[in-house]
Every structure is written in structure tokens, then in C-alpha cells.
Amino acid sequence: MSIPSHKSSAKKTRSVHAPQRSNGKLRVAAILEAAAAVIAEKGYEAATMAEIAARSGTQIGSLYRFFPNKQSLGDTIIVSARENLEVVFDNFDAGVKALSIRALADNLPALLLEQVFTKPALLKLLDASEDWSVKREEFRIAVVRRIAKTLTIYRSNLPKKSAEHIALVVLANTKAMVTHQKLPDFALRTLEEFRDMTRLYLQSRLGSSMSVKKDISS
Amino acid sequence: MSIPSHKSSAKKTRSVHAPQRSNGKLRVAAILEAAAAVIAEKGYEAATMAEIAARSGTQIGSLYRFFPNKQSLGDTIIVSARENLEVVFDNFDAGVKALSIRALADNLPALLLEQVFTKPALLKLLDASEDWSVKREEFRIAVVRRIAKTLTIYRSNLPKKSAEHIALVVLANTKAMVTHQKLPDFALRTLEEFRDMTRLYLQSRLGSSMSVKKDISS
Amino acid sequence: MSIPSHKSSAKKTRSVHAPQRSNGKLRVAAILEAAAAVIAEKGYEAATMAEIAARSGTQIGSLYRFFPNKQSLGDTIIVSARENLEVVFDNFDAGVKALSIRALADNLPALLLEQVFTKPALLKLLDASEDWSVKREEFRIAVVRRIAKTLTIYRSNLPKKSAEHIALVVLANTKAMVTHQKLPDFALRTLEEFRDMTRLYLQSRLGSSMSVKKDISS
Amino acid sequence: MSIPSHKSSAKKTRSVHAPQRSNGKLRVAAILEAAAAVIAEKGYEAATMAEIAARSGTQIGSLYRFFPNKQSLGDTIIVSARENLEVVFDNFDAGVKALSIRALADNLPALLLEQVFTKPALLKLLDASEDWSVKREEFRIAVVRRIAKTLTIYRSNLPKKSAEHIALVVLANTKAMVTHQKLPDFALRTLEEFRDMTRLYLQSRLGSSMSVKKDISS
DNA sequence: AATGAATGAGATTTCATTCAT
DNA sequence: AATGAATGAAATCTCATTCAT
Numbered sequence: 039m040s041i042p043s044h045k046s047s048a049k050k051t052r053s054v055h056a057p058q059r060s061n062g063k064l065r066v067a068a069i070l071e072a073a074a075a076v077i078a079e080k081g082y083e084a085a086t087m088a089e090i091a092a093r094s095g096t097q098i099g100s101l102y103r104f105f106p107n108k109q110s111l112g113d114t115i116i117v118s119a120r121e122n123l124e125v126v127f128d129n130f131d132a133g134v135k136a137l138s139i140r141a142l143a144d145n146l147p148a149l150l151l152e153q154v155f156t157k158p159a160l161l162k163l164l165d166a167s168e169d170w171s172v173k174r175e176e177f178r179i180a181v182v183r184r185i186a187k188t189l190t191i192y193r194s195n196l197p198k199k200s201a202e203h204i205a206l207v208v209l210a211n212t213k214a215m216v217t218h219q220k221l222p223d224f225a226l227r228t229l230e231e232f233r234d235m236t237r238l239y240l241q242s243r244l245g246s247s248m249s250v251k252k253d254i255s256s
Numbered sequence: 257m258s259i260p261s262h263k264s265s266a267k268k269t270r271s272v273h274a275p276q277r278s279n280g281k282l283r284v285a286a287i288l289e290a291a292a293a294v295i296a297e298k299g300y301e302a303a304t305m306a307e308i309a310a311r312s313g314t315q316i317g318s319l320y321r322f323f324p325n326k327q328s329l330g331d332t333i334i335v336s337a338r339e340n341l342e343v344v345f346d347n348f349d350a351g352v353k354a355l356s357i358r359a360l361a362d363n364l365p366a367l368l369l370e371q372v373f374t375k376p377a378l379l380k381l382l383d384a385s386e387d388w389s390v391k392r393e394e395f396r397i398a399v400v401r402r403i404a405k406t407l408t409i410y411r412s413n414l415p416k417k418s419a420e421h422i423a424l425v426v427l428a429n430t431k432a433m434v435t436h437q438k439l440p441d442f443a444l445r446t447l448e449e450f451r452d453m454t455r456l457y458l459q460s461r462l463g464s465s466m467s468v469k470k471d472i473s474s
Numbered sequence: 475m476s477i478p479s480h481k482s483s484a485k486k487t488r489s490v491h492a493p494q495r496s497n498g499k500l501r502v503a504a505i506l507e508a509a510a511a512v513i514a515e516k517g518y519e520a521a522t523m524a525e526i527a528a529r530s531g532t533q534i535g536s537l538y539r540f541f542p543n544k545q546s547l548g549d550t551i552i553v554s555a556r557e558n559l560e561v562v563f564d565n566f567d568a569g570v571k572a573l574s575i576r577a578l579a580d581n582l583p584a585l586l587l588e589q590v591f592t593k594p595a596l597l598k599l600l601d602a603s604e605d606w607s608v609k610r611e612e613f614r615i616a617v618v619r620r621i622a623k624t625l626t627i628y629r630s631n632l633p634k635k636s637a638e639h640i641a642l643v644v645l646a647n648t649k650a651m652v653t654h655q656k657l658p659d660f661a662l663r664t665l666e667e668f669r670d671m672t673r674l675y676l677q678s679r680l681g682s683s684m685s686v687k688k689d690i691s692s
Numbered sequence: 693m694s695i696p697s698h699k700s701s702a703k704k705t706r707s708v709h710a711p712q713r714s715n716g717k718l719r720v721a722a723i724l725e726a727a728a729a730v731i732a733e734k735g736y737e738a739a740t741m742a743e744i745a746a747r748s749g750t751q752i753g754s755l756y757r758f759f760p761n762k763q764s765l766g767d768t769i770i771v772s773a774r775e776n777l778e779v780v781f782d783n784f785d786a787g788v789k790a791l792s793i794r795a796l797a798d799n800l801p802a803l804l805l806e807q808v809f810t811k812p813a814l815l816k817l818l819d820a821s822e823d824w825s826v827k828r829e830e831f832r833i834a835v836v837r838r839i840a841k842t843l844t845i846y847r848s849n850l851p852k853k854s855a856e857h858i859a860l861v862v863l864a865n866t867k868a869m870v871t872h873q874k875l876p877d878f879a880l881r882t883l884e885e886f887r888d889m890t891r892l893y894l895q896s897r898l899g900s901s902m903s904v905k906k907d908i909s910s
Numbered sequence: 911a912a913t914g915a916a917t918g919a920g921a922t923t924t925c926a927t928t929c930a931t
Numbered sequence: 932a933a934t935g936a937a938t939g940a941a942a943t944c945t946c947a948t949t950c951a952t
Contacts, residue, residue: 081384083301087926091935098927099934108926165383167299175440203449210432210450218424222393231425238456280915305943317917320944517820519737523947527914535913535949544947601819602735611876639885646868646886654860658829667861674892716936741922753938756923917949928938 066104068094070118073111074159082112082166112163116173119160120180126153127184134192139245142192143237146185150212151219154181161216182206193244204243211236284322286312288336291329292377300330300384330381334391337378338398344371345402352410357463360410361455364403368430369437372399376438379431400424411462422461429454502540504530506554509547510595518548518602548599552609555596556616562589563620570628575681578628579673582621583648590617591652618642629680640679647672720758722748724772727765728813736766736820766817770827773814774834780807781838788846793899796846797891800839804866805873808835812874815867836860847898858897865890 072094076085087108091098105111130149137145155161164174185205190196196204211232218228290312294303305326309319323329348367355363373379382392403423408414414422429450436446508530512521523544527534541547566585573581591597600610621641626632632640647668654664726748730739741762745755759765784803791799809815818828839859844850850858865886872882 081301083299086924097934099929100932102927103932106927167302169298169302178439199445203443203445206436206446207432207449207453210429210436214425214428214432218428225421227421228424231421232428234460235425235453235457238460239453242452242456283915304941306941315917316944317919317946318915321915324944326943517737519735522945533913534915534947536911538948539911542948605734605738614875635881639879639881642872642882643868643885643889646864646872650861650864650868654864661857663857664860667857668864670896671861671889671893674896675889678888678892719936740920742920751938752923753925753940754936757936760923762922913950913952915949915951917947919946921945922943924942925940926938928936929934930936931934 062104065094065096065100069096069101069104070111070114072096074115074157077112077115077162078158081162082170109169112166112170113173115157115159116163116177119154119157120177123154123181123184127188131188131191134188137192139241140237142244143240144233146188146208147212147215147233147236150181150185150209151215155212155216158220161213178209181209185209189244196244200243204240207239208236211239280322283312283314283318287314287319287322288329288332290314292333292375295330295333295380296376299380300388327387330384330388331391333375333377334381334395337372337375338395341372341399341402345406349406349409352406355410357459358455360462361458362451364406364426365430365433365451365454368399368403368427369433373430373434376434379434396427399427403427407462414462418461422458425457426454429457498540501530501532501536505532505537505540506547506550508532510551510593513548513551513598514594517598518606545605548602548606549609551593551595552599552613555590555593556613559590559617559620563624567624567627570624573628575677576673578680579676580669582624582644583651583669583672586617586621586645586648587651587655591648594656597649597652614645617645621645625680632680636679640676643675644672647675716758719748719750719754723750723755723758724765724768726750728769728811731766731769731816732812735816736824763823766820766824767827769811769813770817770831773808773811774831777808777835777838781842785842785845788842791846793895794891796898797894798887800842800862801866801869801887801890804835804839804863805869809866809870812870815870832863835863839863843898850898854897858894861893862890865893 069090073085073090076090076093079085087101088098090111091101094101105114126149130145134142163170164177166174182202182205185208186198186201189201189204190198215229215232218224218232287308291303291308294308294311297303305319306316308329309316312319323332344367348363352360381388382395384392400420400423403426404416404419407419407422408416433447433450436442436450505526509521509526512526512529515521523537524534526547527537530537541550562585566581570578599606600613602610618638618641621644622634622637625637625640626634651665651668654660654668723744727739727744730744730747733739741755742752744765745752748755759768780803784799788796817824818831820828836856836859839862840852840855843855843858844852869883869886872878872886
């Protein structure tokens with residue numbers, strides 16, 4: 039019959055479930071993971087709080103204790119990606135000076151691809167509706183600034199504005215890679231094209247005329 | 257009960273509206289314009305049929321006469337962009353052989369930017385969730401193929417696969433330009449960076465070693 | 475595309491259509507036929523005025539000239555069935571006295587089946603929602619009275635009340651036949667069962683004990 | 693826009709309602725009762741979810757918690773009638789062999805009338821349009837089979853096909869009784885007529901020539 | 911008189927959020 | 932604190948009916 043029978047005997051069956059950890063950290067993590075999964079699948083608007091609660095094994099009421107509304111879930115996903123960004127780049131900066139331009143061109147997108155844009159939900163969120171423009175912008179600016187900072191470490195004489203423009207382009211190329219990676223007819227060569235283009239671009243922007251030639255011919 | 261009694265207030269509210277455009281074409285155009293605007297602002301999911309109707313000065317019932325459901329609005333925007341694509345490119349192809357690589361690199365994105373990705377709604381739609389994957393993919397493939405065709409006209413010995421990969425990259429660069437053009441802190445130099453990168457890329461892909469040097473130094 | 479193109483050039487294309495007979499009789503007949511068809515298919519509530527108009531080759535505006543609202547269509551179908559009823563039974567009455575009870579039991583339902591409950595729409599209407607109770611009742615009473623009248627002609631000493639009760643039963647049996655005739659697993663034997671039952675019943679109600687035996691043993 | 697602001701008036705309206713029946717069973721029962729009432733009054737199509745909700749003292753959202761769509765309400769009414777059918781007939785079968793044909797003819801319709809076709813809504817549903825044909829057919833077949841089973845218990849040598857045909861007729865007679873019971877000018881004699889007809893019919897189908905005579909003359 | 915585009919009330923259904931228990 | 936049933940605003944879509952042309 040179409041009447042779910044999970045109502046009358048709710049209290050009895052509750053104890054069957056996994057004991058609810060009241061450990062906030064774990065619970066929040068589980069919720070965020072579920073939210074990311076659902077948003078990745080259906081997009082932010084179509085993701086429902088009920089499904090996120092269910093997938094994370096949380097009751098809807100508890101979900102709202104940790105996240106006062108739907109928007110805050112999205113916010114948190116974006117913010118935590120931003121925090122992660124700092125850690126990841128700080129680490130990368132340590133060895134960046136030793137890299138050839140070519141290696142930089144290869145490793146910078148790889149870093150973003152593998153350590154920052156891990157969750158497809160992040161991209162969905164960043165392309166979501168207008169209400170998000172603020173958070174989205176903040177995130178975009180943060181990423182651009184952080185890439186720019188790394189570039190300035192790499193070339194200490196690089197003007198700040200230039201660094202940011204270059205960073206913007208690197209970010210765009212990385213996003214293109216992420217997007218195409220998920221497409222049905224995705225071919226490895228697609229990634230290579232973007233990688234090569236990034237090499238060419240960074241060599242023209244960061245290289246002396248000599249180093250450019252060397253790098254290309256190698 | 258089956259005979260609605262909404263006659264009494266009909267006369268009053270009717271006359272409030274602007275004089276009816278009896279021409280269906282105009283009406284459809286107004287609706288599409290409003291739809292594009294609302295979708296651009298809020299995204300496809302958050303755009304409501306009621307608001308689209310209101311903004312186009314159309315009653316909700318009339319809106320549904322022209323577009324039987326919400327999807328059909330999005331479809332029409334995408335399809336008409338695709339139809340436009342063919343016209344615009346056929347025109348472009350006529351003079352393409354005479355262009356330098358550099359000019360090609362400049363004009364191809366400019367063409368897409370100014371004649372195909374006119375409506376921001378189009379981008380929103382192409383990034384929309386789930387159910388749109390089919391229409392979105394169709395459109396993406398159509399654009400890639402069309403660019404590839406032009407590239408093949410430009411370089412008749414270019415392998416089909418290569419043409420498509422290059423087209424993909426050109427499309428990605430153009431999208432990046434479109435996106436950044438709408439950002440609040442947009443600077444012209446952003447466009448220039450992408451344009452330059454596209455030049456470098458196309459020269460490396462389409463140019464002989466000699467022509468590359470000439471083009472760059474010019 | 476999803477935009478019907480029958481708007482701008484409406485006037486030109488109009489003349490292509492069959493010349494609109496302004497002959498009221500024919501037009502009304504066409505409308506009623508279409509209405510009966512649509513109602514039979516989808517039921518009264520689900521039948522739309524637009525479809526009835528389309529199927530009868532009438533414009534919706536003209537439809538409303540002849541029938542001021544949806545209900546009036548249903549009314550007319552019922553009323554015309556009632557008018558037809560009189561004609562058909564007057565005819566039948568002429569020869570009814572000559573019939574054996576058995577023949578009467580066979581012919582009375584047959585008459586209703588073949589000449590009155592011709593249109594499935596009539597049954598749909600008679601079972602439709604509460605608002606119809608008045609018209610439905612009127613029709614039911616009219617049929618019962620008319621059958622009763624015939625029975626009184628057949629047996630002039632039959633009390634009026636008895637005649638009506640018998641008529642009611644005959645009508646019910648006929649309805650059962652009509653209903654089962656349309657069922658997917660319909661078998662001829664189903665009709666025979668109801669026919670036999672009607673014979674038994676009428677013999678018990680109209681026959682002397684002698685005639686009953688004769689009829690049964692024959 | 694995605695955060696509805698319907699909080700302000702919530703408190704006021706909530707307290708108007710009767711104390712919440714926390715027991716789901718009661719709530720579902722109330723809904724089904726209201727649904728049956730509304731459907732009985734207006735028919736399935738014309739019954740609105742809003743009215744069913746209002747009459748059962750349920751909010752529209754809660755109604756949809758229990759019944760995910762309108763059809764499921766109708767389904768449940770039909771299915772529960774079918775479940776009830778089995779119980780009622782199993783009980784009846786226990787003593788059926790001891791009955792005279794006459795008693796069987798009286799008790800079988802009475803059983804259906806009093807224990808199965810309790811809700812007028814059931815009949816409305818069974819006469820509803822189109823999409824219901826499946827559920828309706830399932831129910832009709834279930835009832836016919838169940839009556840046939842009882843008849844086979846009563847007369848073990850009765851061929852299966854015959855049992856089903858007889859069952860069909862008994863069902864039709866019962867339906868006629870149910871229908872007429874609700875009519876404004878209903879008279880007890882109407883029921884008697886159908887009961888007598890059913891007696892005659894069953895005697896002719898189940899009785900040996902001897903037993904028939906005995907039963908009739910008694 | 912005829913046309914058919916326009917109207918808009920109202921139906922079904924969803925889901926973020928609240929709050930009694 | 933935790934639970935999850937309850938809430939009701941709001942979205943999509945339909946269709947009987949009207950009325951300008």
C-alpha cells in the first residue's frame with residue numbers, strides 16, 4: 039500500500055539505527071559530505087534538505103541545528119574549500135621556485151584539479167544562481183589572489199596586477215579541464231591541449247625570450 | 257463547482273494592461289527576452305514562469321499557449337542560438353582563408369562572443385542541472401563541430417580529430433571571456449590575456465614554424 | 475520548435491479549411507457527436523471544450539455560441555437521448571401486445587441497448603459527478619416511466635407502482651449488459667446470463683403460473 | 693527568494709486547529725474518511741486535495757506526507773476494500789454449505805452490500821474514468837473470483853467458468869441495489885425486487901429441478 | 911456572426927523550515 | 932538536545948470562458 043509504515047512505531051525502531059553520534063565534528067562532516075554528493079548529482083536548487091539529511095544519517099531537525107538554512111550548507115562547502123586552498127598552496131609554494139616554467143604550467147592546474155576542485159559540488163555551487171554571486175565572487179577572488187601570490191613567489195619582480203591576470207587565466211584553464219573531464223566523450227588529449235596551451239601562455243608571460251625557446255624545444 | 261466564477265473581476269483587471277500586441281511574433285519575442293533576462297538573473301531553476309510572464313507583460317495562460325512548459329522556453333533559447341550559429345559561421349567562412357592566424361585567433365572568439373553567446377541566459381542554461389545535459393551536450397557538440405569545420409576550411413589538411421580538439425579549446429577560451437566580461441571587476445586586459453593565449457595556441461597548432469615566428473614578431 | 479505557427483497567418487490559412495457551414499443544425503450535430511466521442515473516451519470532467527471544438531471542426535468561439543457552457547453540452551446529450559427514447563418506445567409499443575413474455579424479456583433490453591444507450595458517453599454522463607444528479611435523475615425517471623408505460627400496455631391490469639419497479643429492474647439489467655459489453659474479457663455468455671435472468675424475472679412478474687411453466691419448458 | 697517567509701502568520705493559524713492527533717493511524721483514517729466523503733459527493737475528478745485536507749482537519753502538506761498523490765488516495769480506498777473482501781468472505785464461507793439456495797441468494801448480496809460496498813466512494817471510483825481502468829478491473833475481477841469461490845464451495849461440481857458467470861450476475865445485482873439505495877425516491881420494495889430476481893436466477897443456476905420447486909413453493 | 915488569442919482562477923504537488931514532544 | 936510530523940507558501944500547469952477584431 040502507499041502508506042509508509044514508519045510512523046506509529048517510530049520510537050521503537052529508532053534504537054535499531056546506528057547510535058547517533060552527538061559528536062559535532064563527525065556529524066557536520068557527514069552532513070557536508072552528503073550535501074556535496076546530493077548537490078553534485080542534482081544541483082543546488084534541486085538538492086533537498088530531506089535527502090541530505092537522509093544520506094548523512096541525520097534527522098532533519100538535527101541538520102537544522104548545525105546549519106540554520108540551506109544556504110549555509112552551500113556557504114560552508116565553499117568556505118571550507120577556501121580554507122583548504124590556503125593549506126594546499128602554502129605547501130606548494132615551498133618548492134615552487136625550483137620548478138621550470140613548464141613544470142609550473144603543469145603542476146599548478148594539477149594542484150587545483152586534484153586538491154581544490156575535488157568535489158563536483160563546488161563547481162555546481164559556483165555556477166549556481168544569482169543569490170550566490172557574493173560567495174562565488176569571494177571564492178573566485180580568493181583563488182585568483184592565492185595563485186597570484188604563488189606566481190609572485192615564483193617571479194618576485196612580477197607586478198601584482200599582472201600576477202592576478204595570469205592567475206585568472208590559469209584558473210580558467212583549470213576549470214575548463216575540470217569541466218571536460220566529466221564529459222561523456224572525454225579524451226585524454228583534451229587535457230593535453232589545455233596543458234599545452236597553459237605552457238605556451240605561462241612561458242610567454244613568465245619566461246625571458248631565451249627561456250621560452252628552450253622550454254618549447256625541449 | 258466546475259464552473260469557475262471569475263468573471264466579475266475580469267473586466268476591471270483587463271484594461272490595466274498595455275494594449276495587446278496582436279502579433280504573435282512580437283509576443284513570443286517579448287517572452288523570450290523576459291525569459292532570458294530572468295534566467296540570466298536567477299538561473300533556470302530559480303526562474304519562475306510567473307515572473308517571466310509578468311516581465312513580458314503576458315498572462316500566465318498566454319505564456320503557456322506559446323510555450324507548453326518551462327523546458328520549452330529553455331529549449332527555444334538554446335535551439336535558436338544554434339540556428340543562429342550556422343548563419344553566423346557560414347558568413348564568417350567566406351572570408352576565413354584570407355586571415356592570418358593571428359587574425360583568426362582574434363576573430364573567432366570575437367565572432368562567438370558577439371554573435372552567438374549574446375544572451376547571458378544561454379550560459380546559465382548550458383550550466384544548468386541534470387535534465388539539460390542532453391540539450392546542453394547537443395549544443396556544445398554543434399558549436400565544436402561548427403568551429404572545427406571553419407578550421408578545416410582554413411587548413412584543409414587538418415585532421416578532423418585535431419580540428420575538433422582545437423575547436424574545443426577555442427570554445428573554452430571564449431566561454432571564459434564571456435564569463436569574465438560579466439564580472440563586476442572586469443578589466444579589458446582580462447580579454448586581452450585570453451586573446452593572446454588563443455593566439456599563441458592557434459599559432460602552435462595551425463602555424464608552420466616559420467609562419468609562427470612571423471606572426472608573433474609582427 | 476515548440477512554438478506553433480498557426481498564429482500570424484491565421485486569416486490566410488483559414489480559407490483552406492472546409493467552408494464553415496453556418497447551418498446551425500449540422501453544426502450542432504457535429505458538436506454533439508464530437509462531445510459524445512470525447513466524453514466517452516475521457517469522461518465528462520476530463521473532456522475539454524477545446525478538444526470538442528477541434529474534433530467537430532468548430533472554433534471554440536462558435537462552440538460557445540451554440541452551447542453557453544460545458545454543462546449545457548452534457549445536458550443536451552442527455553435530453554436528446556430522452557427525446558429519442560420516446561420515439562423508439564412509441565414504435566415498440568405498437569407491436570408489444572403480440573409478444574410472448576420471453577420475447578418481451580429479450581426485446582426490451584435489446585431495444586434499450588441498441589436504440590437508447592447507443593452512445594457510451596450517455597453512461598459516462600449518467601455516472602458523472604454530483605452536479606449532474608438532477609439531469610441524471612430526470613433521465614432515469616423518464617426511462618423508468620417509459621418502460622413502465624410499455625409494461626402497462628402489455629399487461630393493462632398491472633398496477634402503476636409495480637410497473638415502475640419492474641421497469642427499474644429491467645433498466646438495471648440493461649445497464650449491466652451495456653457495461654459488460656465494453657469490458658476486455660467480455661464473453662457472449664455474459665449477455666445470455668442477464669437475458670436469462672430477465673426472462674425469469676419477467677415471467678415471475680408478468681406471467682400466470684401456467685404461462686411461466688410453458689415458457690420455461692419451451 | 694529561496695527562503696520562504698511564511699513564519700509570521702504561522703502561530704496564529706496553528707492554534708485554530710483541533711489538537712493534533714499524533715497517532716498516524718487516526719490521521720490516515722480521518723483522511724480516508726474525508727476522501728471517501730468528498731469523492732462520494734463530487735466524484736474522483738472533481739474532488740480536490742485541498743477539500744479533502746480541509747475536511748479531515750489536515751494541512752495539505754501533511755496530506756501529501758501520507759498519500760504522495762491523488763491517485764494513491766483512490767488506490768488505497770480500492771485496495772483496502774479488496775483486503776476487507778477476503779476477510780468477509782472467508783468468514784461467510786464457513787457456514788455457506790448449510791444455506792438454502794434462497795438464503796444464499798439473500799445473504800450473498802447482503803454481505804456485499806453491508807460489508808464490501810460500504811463506501812459510496814468505492815462505486816464512484818469504480819466508475820471513474822480512464823486511468824482507473826486497471827485498478828477497477830483488478831477489483832472487479834477480485835470480487836468476481838471471490839464470489840465464484842464461494843459458489844464453488846456451495847456446489848462443488850459447479851464448473852469454474854459457470855461459477856464466474858453467476859458471480860458476475862450476483863455482483864451486478866448487488867451494485868444495482870447499492871445504487872438504488874442511495875437514490876432520493878428509494879423504496880424498500882426496490883431492494884426486494886432485486887432480491888427476488890437474484891433468488892430466481894440462483895435457483896435456476898444452482899438448483900436441481902426438485903430443489904427449485906421446493907424452494908419456490910416454500 | 912465568426913474567430914481564436916487572451917484571461918486568470920484554481921488544481922496538484924514540493925520542500926524549506928518550525929516546534930511540540 | 933534530538934526527533935520528525937506538521938506547516939503552508941509557492942511553483943507549475945490547465946482549461947472554461949470572454950471579447951476585441
